[in-house]
Amino acid sequence: MKSLLLVAHGSRRKESNEEVAKLADVIKQKTHQQFANIKHAFLELAEPSIEDAVDDLVNAGAKQIVVLPYFLSAGRHVHEDVPEIINAKRAQYADLDLIMAPYLGESNEIPDVLISLAVNPN
Amino acid sequence: MKSLLLVAHGSRRKESNEEVAKLADVIKQKTHQQFANIKHAFLELAEPSIEDAVDDLVNAGAKQIVVLPYFLSAGRHVHEDVPEIINAKRAQYADLDLIMAPYLGESNEIPDVLISLAVNPN
Numbered sequence: 326m327k328s329l330l331l332v333a334h335g336s337r338r339k340e341s342n343e344e345v346a347k348l349a350d351v352i353k354q355k356t357h358q359q360f361a362n363i364k365h366a367f368l369e370l371a372e373p374s375i376e377d378a379v380d381d382l383v384n385a386g387a388k389q390i391v392v393l394p395y396f397l398s399a400g401r402h403v404h405e406d407v408p409e410i411i412n413a414k415r416a417q418y419a420d421l422d423l424i425m426a427p428y429l430g431e432s433n434e435i436p437d438v439l440i441s442l443a444v445n446p447n
Numbered sequence: 448m449k450s451l452l453l454v455a456h457g458s459r460r461k462e463s464n465e466e467v468a469k470l471a472d473v474i475k476q477k478t479h480q481q482f483a484n485i486k487h488a489f490l491e492l493a494e495p496s497i498e499d500a501v502d503d504l505v506n507a508g509a510k511q512i513v514v515l516p517y518f519l520s521a522g523r524h525v526h527e528d529v530p531e532i533i534n535a536k537r538a539q540y541a542d543l544d545l546i547m548a549p550y551l552g553e554s555n556e557i558p559d560v561l562i563s564l565a566v567n568p569n
Contacts, residue, residue, distance in 0.1 A: 329565050333519075341520040344552065351558045352565075359566060391568050393561060397455075397519060397551075398463040426568035429519075430466065434560045436473045439515060439551065443451050443474075444481060446513050446548035 326361040327424075328387040330378055332407055333395040335367030342371040345395065362387060368406055375410045379423070389422040397430035448483040449546075450509040452500055454529055455517040457489030464493040467517065484509060490528055497532045501545070511544040519552035 331352065333345040349365035356363070362385055366378035373381070375392075382390055392411055396403050411423050429435070453474065455467040471487035478485070484507055488500035495503070497514075504512055514533055518525050533545050551557070 331561065336520060336522060338520075338522050341522055344520055348558060348561070352561060355558055356562055356565075359562075391565050393565050393568070395519065395561070397517065398458060398460075398466055400458060400460050400463055424568050426564045429557075429561065429564070432560050432564055434556075434563065435551075436470060436477055438554050438556045438560060439453065439470070439517070440474060440478055440481075441556065442548045442551070442554055443478075443513050443515050446515070446546050 327359075327389045327391050328362040328364070328382045328385075329356075329360045330375070330382065330390055330392050331363070331365045331395055332375055332392055333365065333367055334402060335369045335371035337370055342367065348395070360391075361385075368402055368410075375407065376414065379414045379418075379421075383418055383421060388420065389424065391424045391426050393426040394428035396428045399428060399430070403428045449481075449511045449513050450484040450486070450504045450507075451478075451482045452497070452504065452512055452514050453485070453487045453517055454497055454514055455487065455489055456524060457491045457493035459492055464489065470517070482513075483507075490524055490532075497529065498536065501533075501536045501540075501543075505540055505543060510542065511546065513546045513548050515548040516550035518550045521550060521552070525550045 331349050345365050353363045364378045366373050366375045453471050467487050475485045486500045488495050488497045
């Protein structure tokens with residue numbers, strides 16, 4: 326069974342990082358049948374790092390991990406920084422299947438989510 | 448009828464800013480009945496500014512504008528910078544109704560969007 330790693334940028338604001346942890350928890354509650362394990366990680370400025378989270382998932386038995394970038398735009402972080410870390414982990418764990426999912430902003434559901442917020446803003 | 452202003456952070460990468468413009472276009476195509484006018488704007492690093500976009504909407508006849516922050520977390524930008532600009536515009540245009548919508552990351556639809564991406568990552 327796949328594990329899921331939600332990767333966010335990380336912030337100096339503790340509250341922003343906690344939002345990401347909470348989001349991973351909500352996903353966990355909504356998907357207890359679909360993923361063996363669900364964790365969050367941060368590219369920078371906060372813990373756990375992506376490296377540590379992958380190690381934890383592998384130590385917990387993961388053979389396949391979906392890495393999901395919680396980013397809105399496809400900048401350097403999505404195109405270079407996260408893949409670079411993931412590629413290093415692929416080299417480290419030959420038997421591990423690390424799958425990069427699209428980043429959040431690429432989802433074709435985003436326009437409808439924004440429309441819901443715009444139509445009922447209060 | 449309300450107008451809609453999609454507000455993003457703005458990037459040094461032209462492509463990221465173009466993604467926001469494209470997103471506003473997709474919303475326009477999906478909502479031609481619901482909003483009189485739809486524009487995008489950037490807090491920094493790119494044009495148009497929020498100030499200029501509000502002016503443009505007002506000059507086009509807007510009496511009510513929903514301001515929708517395209518941000519994932521509630522940091523200084525969402526809590527201070529955008530509201531400060533919006534409050535200045537409220538002071539400038541006494542008859543204009545400027546409504547702050549929740550920021551994208553606050554939508555309770557986000558977990559399901561992430562789950563869709565995670566379950567079908569390819």
